Amino acid sequence: MPHSPMNLDTRRRAWAALSELFLDTEVNAEWVARQLRDTGLSLAEIETILKSEVAPVLGANLLSVAGVWDAFDLTPVEARFRAGRSRPTLLGHLALRMIREDWAAVLARLQESG
Structure with a gap:
């Protein structure tokens, strides 16, 4: 599926x-x-990106003893997206459970802004 540069x-x-x-x-x-x-994305779009694109790829960092702490190379996230493999995974689900408090704090701030 082609994606526009802006998207x-x-x-x-x-x-x-x-x-x-x-x-x-x-x-x-x-x-x-x-x-x-x-980004101008809706909350539903953001949650889909979190669950189907980011958590499945970056979730393993939360299980690593020497995890990334400064910034990720997002090339693997983009490659998975471009390959049409954006979907929730078991690892992503586990990672979402591990970040639930931080995500709740972000979500609260997003909802404050309406």
Whole structure:
């Protein structure tokens, strides 16, 4: 399925913001929410991207003893998306459980902005 450059750019910005939830650092929920808000995506679109595109790829970092703590290379997220393999996975589901408090904090800030 072809993707327009604007759509892909917006997705890249969402991937980058959501990837913060999977780093081995404290999450700045306000910053993540602001970045997601600036994409113009709906909450439903953001949640789909989180569950089907980001968590399945980056979730393993939460299980690593020496996880990534500064920034991810998002090439694998994009490659999976371009290959049409964007769907929830068991690893992604586990990762979402591990980030539920941080995601709840981001979600609360997103909902505050209406």
